[in-house]
Amino acid sequence: MKNVLTIYFKEMKSYFNSPxxxxxxxxxxxxxxxxxxxxxxxxxxxxxxxxxxxxxxxLVFFIPAITMRSVxxxxxxxxxxxxxxxxxxDMEIILGKFFAALTLLVIALLFTLTYVITASSxxxxxxxxxxxxxxxxxxxxxxxxAVGLFASSLTxxxxxxxxxxxxxxxxFFMLDKVLMFAPGPLVSSLEYLSTEYHFxxxxxxxIDTRDVIYYLSMTTFAxxxxxxxxxxxxx
Numbered sequence: 001m002k003n004v005l006t007i008y009f010k011e012m013k014s015y016f017n018s019p020x021x022x023x024x025x026x027x028x029x030x031x032x033x034x035x036x037x038x039x040x041x042x043x044x045x046x047x048x049x050x051x052x053x054x055x056x057x058x059l060v061f062f063i064p065a066i067t068m069r070s071v072x073x074x075x076x077x078x079x080x081x082x083x084x085x086x087x088x089x090d091m092e093i094i095l096g097k098f099f100a101a102l103t104l105l106v107i108a109l110l111f112t113l114t115y116v117i118t119a120s121s122x123x124x125x126x127x128x129x130x131x132x133x134x135x136x137x138x139x140x141x142x143x144x145x146a147v148g149l150f151a152s153s154l155t156x157x158x159x160x161x162x163x164x165x166x167x168x169x170x171x172f173f174m175l176d177k178v179l180m181f182a183p184g185p186l187v188s189s190l191e192y193l194s195t196e197y198h199f200x201x202x203x204x205x206x207i208d209t210r211d212v213i214y215y216l217s218m219t220t221f222a223x224x225x226x227x228x229x230x231x232x233x234x235x
Contacts, residue, residue, distance in 0.1 A: 003088040007096020008103075011070070015104055024066060025108045031058050036115045048115045048125070052133045052203060055112075056196050059137075059144055060173050064165035066104060067148025068158045070097045071230060076156040091227040098142075098149055098223060105141045109134065128205035136202035139215035140195055144169050146222035153229035169195075172218075 015021040036051040071094075119125050144165075151165035152158075176194035179187050191197050195218075198211040 003092040004096045004099070007088070007093055008100050011097050011100030012103065015100065020066075020069075021104055021107075024062065024104065025111065028058065028062060028108045029111055032112055032115070036112075048112075048119050048130055048133075051112065051115055052130070052137070055137055056140060056173065056199050059141055060169050061166065063101075063105070063141060063144040064148045064151065064162045064169060066101050067097075067145055067152050067165060068162040069152070070101065070149055071152040071226070072156055072158045072161040076158075090230045091223075094149060094153070094223055094226045094230060098145060101145045101149070102138075102142055105145065106138060109137060109141075126205070129203055132205050132207055133199075133203040135207065136199040136211070139202075139212065139219075140199050143172075143195060143215050143218045143222065146219045146226065147172075150222050150226040150229060153226045 032051045032055060035054045036048060116125065116130060120127075147168050148161075148165040151168065152161040154164060155161050172193060172195045174194075175190045176197040179191060182190050192214070195215075198214050201208055201211050
């Protein structure tokens with residue numbers, strides 16, 4: 001755990017000592033704020049539902065941008081060799097980077113609570129779906145971050161890492177939207193594999209253990225793949 005924390009604090013410093021964190025949070029809030037304000041002013045609804053339902057799509061494009069440099073930049077600059085000469089395991093490096101990226105995402109989501117406060121002060125906010133929706137966003141975001149880290153661990157090029165991460169995340173995001181074209185026996189399986197399907201389930205206001213297990217399993221699997229991909233340099 002000590003090694004994970006060392007990597008974690010190193011990554012947090014790299015985020016906030018550079019424009020990365022500030023640009024991500026600012027642009028993220030601009031996008032989500034637009035959808036909230038359009039519901040608020042154009043439709044006259046004191047609700048955060050418009051912003052909550054569009055954030056999963058925003059994360060598809062934003063999260064690979066956070067993770068694309070995590071391992072790829074270390075490989076390109078050669079600092080990954082310094083990390084592995086320390087008494088750290090490859091999986092500890094991946095976990096430290098994952099928790100740092102997750103912290104950045106949670107900070108960005110915390111800023112959107114201003115929408116919740118505004119909506120609750122001007123209308124009757126449905127707290128159940130809102131609370132569960134935020135839990136769903138954190139779980140979905142953690143899965144996307146793990147996938148992004150896996151993509152970053154495959155290459156030294158950040159652009160290639162972004163494209164691979166985005167492509168994988170986008171496929172899982174779209175699975176429940178192409179069910180009409182899928183063979184009958186595969187429909188239920190494809191629906192279950194869809195990341196947004198489970199988010200929509202949580203956003204109804206009920207925390208189903210099947211949705212939580214899905215996100216945790218996907219996150220764990222992607223992190224294991226990232227660790228194995230980083231380990232492959234020794235082969």
